[in-house]
Amino acid sequence: MSPKPTLHDPVLGPLTDDRLTRDYRVFQRAKGHRFSSDDVATAHVAWLAMPTSRRVIDLGCGLGSVLLHLAWKLPGATLVGIEAQAMSFELLRRNVERNALLARITLHHGDLRDERILGELGATFDLVTGTPPYFPRDTAVDAMDEQRAYARIEYRGGVEDYLAAGAKLLAPAGVMVLCGDARAGDRVERGAAAAGLAITARCEVIPHVGRPALFSIWTASRHPAACALSTLTIRDAEGKRTDEARALSEFSGFPAHADAPRF
Numbered sequence: 001m002s003p004k005p006t007l008h009d010p011v012l013g014p015l016t017d018d019r020l021t022r023d024y025r026v027f028q029r030a031k032g033h034r035f036s037s038d039d040v041a042t043a044h045v046a047w048l049a050m051p052t053s054r055r056v057i058d059l060g061c062g063l064g065s066v067l068l069h070l071a072w073k074l075p076g077a078t079l080v081g082i083e084a085q086a087m088s089f090e091l092l093r094r095n096v097e098r099n100a101l102l103a104r105i106t107l108h109h110g111d112l113r114d115e116r117i118l119g120e121l122g123a124t125f126d127l128v129t130g131t132p133p134y135f136p137r138d139t140a141v142d143a144m145d146e147q148r149a150y151a152r153i154e155y156r157g158g159v160e161d162y163l164a165a166g167a168k169l170l171a172p173a174g175v176m177v178l179c180g181d182a183r184a185g186d187r188v189e190r191g192a193a194a195a196g197l198a199i200t201a202r203c204e205v206i207p208h209v210g211r212p213a214l215f216s217i218w219t220a221s222r223h224p225a226a227c228a229l230s231t232l233t234i235r236d237a238e239g240k241r242t243d244e245a246r247a248l249s250e251f252s253g254f255p256a257h258a259d260a261p262r263f
Helices: 037-049 065-073 086-098 115-119 146-152 159-169 182-194 243-251
Strands: 007-009 013-019 025-029 055-059 078-083 105-109 125-130 170-181 198-206 215-221 228-233
Touching (some): 055 065, 065 125, 078 086
């Protein structure tokens, strides 16, 4: 069942008005791509990896859920977002504007593989994040909705392209945090090596005790180190939110006991 829309936009269709963090709200398409635990967990891992970031870029940032989370947690940082899909970019633009972040966030409407766009970004970044699509073009059924399809399927590249772009933008001592299909570990390792990066951490996110990891969050840098492995479980054996899930709510500024239907 689709979430109940709160307004109807003539361009984007039915929209919901949702709280992303304690202080920030976002518009989302009721029947389109919507933020979830992967975006919140990615922002959380990224913030823990580089809590003193001054320059941040989010690749393929969709409606802005990771980007805005980091803007909220890093009030002293300036941020950049790149998004190619038209409907997602329009939501991104509106969400940045409505949260009064135009002075801190610069947006680029285009493909992260475009060398021209990457060349316009100036100095390198302390923190690079990305949540690439999970499914290769030849292994997934297209979603009915265009925005959802581009968020899920690799029409404009996959993890390798995100790593290649991130490596070009990353400061010497910076980190890149990438969220993707838990089954894509080999691709991430190869893509990182090809880009001159090393995977230094991997967090396996498990939706429910007893089930396989739904997605992984990798941390990469220019400096090789033993890969630190961790897990984050959202629901326990009884289907209740775990302490780790409640920690994500607290990260977003909500009380640990608050209801969190997105998880």
